Amino acid sequence: MSLTEVNVTINGKSYSEWVEPRMLLSDFIRETCGLTGTHVGCEHGVCGACTINMDGLAVRSCLIFAVQADNCEITTVEGLACSGELTALQKNFIECHGLQCGFCTAGILMSITDFLEKNPQPSVKEIKETLSGHLCRCTGYEGIVKAVEKTVQDNNKEVLQRS
Amino acid sequence: MKPAKFDYYRPKDVSEALSLLESSGFDGKIIAGGQSLVPIMNMRLATPQCLIDINSLHDLNFIDSDDQTLKIGTMTRQNTVETSELVKSQCGLVTEAVAHIGHLQTRNRGTIGGSIVHADPSAELPLVLMALNGTLHISSEEETRTVKAEDFFLTFLTTDMMPNEMLTEIHLPIWKGRVGSSFQEVARRHGDFALVAAACQLELDAHDKISDIRLALGGVEAIPLLIEDAKELLAGEKITDQAVQKIAELVGSSVEPESDLHASATYRTQLAKVLTARVLYQAYERAKG
Numbered sequence: 001m002s003l004t005e006v007n008v009t010i011n012g013k014s015y016s017e018w019v020e021p022r023m024l025l026s027d028f029i030r031e032t033c034g035l036t037g038t039h040v041g042c043e044h045g046v047c048g049a050c051t052i053n054m055d056g057l058a059v060r061s062c063l064i065f066a067v068q069a070d071n072c073e074i075t076t077v078e079g080l081a082c083s084g085e086l087t088a089l090q091k092n093f094i095e096c097h098g099l100q101c102g103f104c105t106a107g108i109l110m111s112i113t114d115f116l117e118k119n120p121q122p123s124v125k126e127i128k129e130t131l132s133g134h135l136c137r138c139t140g141y142e143g144i145v146k147a148v149e150k151t152v153q154d155n156n157k158e159v160l161q162r163s
Numbered sequence: 164m165k166p167a168k169f170d171y172y173r174p175k176d177v178s179e180a181l182s183l184l185e186s187s188g189f190d191g192k193i194i195a196g197g198q199s200l201v202p203i204m205n206m207r208l209a210t211p212q213c214l215i216d217i218n219s220l221h222d223l224n225f226i227d228s229d230d231q232t233l234k235i236g237t238m239t240r241q242n243t244v245e246t247s248e249l250v251k252s253q254c255g256l257v258t259e260a261v262a263h264i265g266h267l268q269t270r271n272r273g274t275i276g277g278s279i280v281h282a283d284p285s286a287e288l289p290l291v292l293m294a295l296n297g298t299l300h301i302s303s304e305e306e307t308r309t310v311k312a313e314d315f316f317l318t319f320l321t322t323d324m325m326p327n328e329m330l331t332e333i334h335l336p337i338w339k340g341r342v343g344s345s346f347q348e349v350a351r352r353h354g355d356f357a358l359v360a361a362a363c364q365l366e367l368d369a370h371d372k373i374s375d376i377r378l379a380l381g382g383v384e385a386i387p388l389l390i391e392d393a394k395e396l397l398a399g400e401k402i403t404d405q406a407v408q409k410i411a412e413l414v415g416s417s418v419e420p421e422s423d424l425h426a427s428a429t430y431r432t433q434l435a436k437v438l439t440a441r442v443l444y445q446a447y448e449r450a451k452g
Contacts, residue, residue, distance in 0.1 A: 004171055021171030021214065024205070043164035044202035045269060057242070057271040063201040064272070067171055068216060111268055132353040133266025 004067045010035065011079030019066045026050040028066035029076060037077040037106050041135070048134035051107035052076050058114035077106035080113065089113060089151045098147035100138030108134045112148055120155060122148075166204040173216045177302065177331065180217055185304045185327045187213040193329055194218075195238055198265065198273035199281040223276075223331060228253050233335045237276025242267070244275055253337045256295065256344035256364055260287040263346070266354045276330045282322050282386070285357045289316060290381035291346070293389055294362035298334040303327045316386035338375075341367040343450025345442040348381075349434050351425065357382050358426045361438035363446045365397075371451060373397045378410070378442070383418040383435050390414060390439075402447035410443060411436040 003018040010033055017032050029038050029052065041047035043062045050061040053075040080087050089112060092098065099105040108131065115122070115130045122130075127148045131141060174180040184191050190212035194200055203209040217223065223238035226247050233253045235244060244250050245261040264270055264278065264287050278288040279299070292299075292312040299310050301324060315323050324330065348360035360381040368374045378393040393410055400406050420431035 020168070022166045022168055024165070024201075027165075043205050045198060045265075048266070048268065051268050058268045059272045060198075060268050062205070063197055063269070065171070065197075065201075065214075067173075068197075068218060070173075114271075115267060129353050130267050133268050 006066050006070050008066075008069045008072055008074060010074045011076060017066075021065060021067050023066045024062050025052075025064040025066045025069050026061040028069070029061060029074070032066070035076050035078055039103055039106055041103070046135070047104070047107075048111065049104050049107045051110045051134070053110055053114055056114075058111045075110070077109055080109060087113070088154050089116070089147065092147040092150045092154070093144070096147040096150055097143040098139060099136075099143070104134055104136040104138075108136070108144060112151075116148070116151065116155075121152065124149065164205045166201070167207055167210040169211055170213045171216065172213065173219055175219065177220060177222060177329075178304075180215055180220065181302060181304045181327075181329060183213070183215045184329060187215070189326050191215055191326065195277040196240065196269075196273040197277070198269045199277060199283070217329075225332075226250060228337065231337055233257075233337055234332055235275050235335070236332050237274060237330045239275045241265075241270040241273045241275060241278070245270060254295070254335050256346055256362060257291055257335065259344070259346040260291045260362065263287050263348055263350075263354075263357070263360070275333065279333065280322060280324060280330050282316055282320050283356070284319055284385050284387070285360065285382035287346070287348070287357070287360060287381070290360055290362050290379055290387045292333065292335075293387035294364060294377050294379040295335050296377065296389075297336070299330055300332045300334070301328050302331050303329070307331075312387075313389065318385040338364060338366055340374075341450050341452070343367070343446040343448065345445035345449065347438045347441045347445070349438065356425075359383055359420070359431050359434035359438055361435070361442045363439075363442035365443075365446050365450055367447075367450045371401055372399050373402070373447075374399075378439065380414065380418065380435050380439070383420040383431060388418065390417065402443055407440045407443050411439045414439045 004021050005018055007016045026040050029035050039049040041049035045060045045063045051058050052061045055072050172183050192211035194214050194216050223236040225236040227234045241261050241264055251258045297312050301308055310323055344364040346362045348357035350357050363378045365376040366374050376394050376397050378390040380388045415436045418435045420428045422428040
């Protein structure tokens with residue numbers, strides 16, 4: 001079999017491409033679509049760097065073939081900031097020193113964004129469990145945990161102010 | 164780390180999937196969540212010529228129950244099972260076990276059936292299936308058959324299924340009465356494969372004595388190990404330190420784990436004894452309520 005058509009929406013933009021079935025979604029996003037914010041680390045689902053959001057769920061793009069994303073809605077790290085404004089989580093990563101080299105950051109942001117949507121009041125244990133799906137060799141994770149905790153606190157303040 | 168070439172098919176229904184599987188012979192492979200299959204394809208440990216993607220088969224994505232049985236479709240995502248109130252109320256052991264599978268991101272994609280047919284000796288779902296002696300519903304183009312968990316797992320990564328067969332659903336018995344269960348595992352990091360895991364479900368009579376019990380261990384043999392003597396030794400007994408000690412010693416002398424990079428055989432044997440004790444105590448406390 002040669003090429004298969006894939007129609008997919010990434011960060012609100014439609015892409016229609018012909019790909020080999022064996023092309024990983026991570027490679028499709030980076031090389032075919034040119035969205036290099038999604039990083040590729042281990043390519044066997046361990047490091048978490050390639051995590052994206054597909055149809056509302058954080059998933060590893062190195063464990064999905066591009067052809068499987070046909071008719072799916074995808075968000076990558078490029079799609080988080082709205083009109084150039086970073087999300088609260090992204091800002092807190094900067095403020096709390098949640099990154100150094102930044103290789104793991106895109107994947108972590110995608111996981112935690114999904115995680116906080118479904119669990120807006122997580123315990124520290126739950127935050128750490130979620131982060132266990134990501135390898136970071138710079139920060140020792142402390143800064144990342146703080147950034148997530150601060151985002152939860154900021155969201156709570158915002159909810160209080162609104163009510 | 165790129166997979167070898169393969170032909171890709173996306174059948175629209177189960178019969179088309181089975182027909183594709185039949186015609187592709189030994190070269191065909193079903194892909195569900197792909198969380199075990201794609202890593203081994205990326206590493207070229209598996210090079211299927213033909214991949215049959217069942218992600219569009221929504222008929223295989225369900226959780227249902229009647230009075231006696233919890234039924235889960237093979238394509239049901241692990242995360243869906245983990246957060247299902249029905250599963251939690253009817254078969255809490257499954258809910259507890261699923262939380263230990265991989266990570267949030269892999270459970271969002273990984274399926275119930277995929278993990279079971281992959282049959283990793285330290286995986287959680289095969290262990291639970293063995294602990295509860297669930298029933299697997301398997302289809303090929305010619306027939307649909309059922310097989311009990313005790314007869315399903317053959318050895319490392321090998322099951323009773325033929326290349327032209329597909330798992331469609333699993334059935335788990337719903338225990339009534341004063342039931343308690345417990346799942347415990349030790350892994351180097353949260354989400355890693357378990358070094359050893361233990362699962363137990365038991366039922367108590369009105370006098371807090373055990374009327375039924377199933378105990379199984381993962382990671383100690385090529386397939387999940389059912390401790391068949393547990394029922395004989397514990398039926399009519401209460402869970403006491405002495406009783407737990409007796410079962411732990413029995414487990415210690417029955418398991419023959421292998422040493423590998425992650426843990427020595429001696430350490431795994433020790434873990435098997437410790438985790439056996441923990442699940443017995445916890446399941447008992449939960450059953451007493």
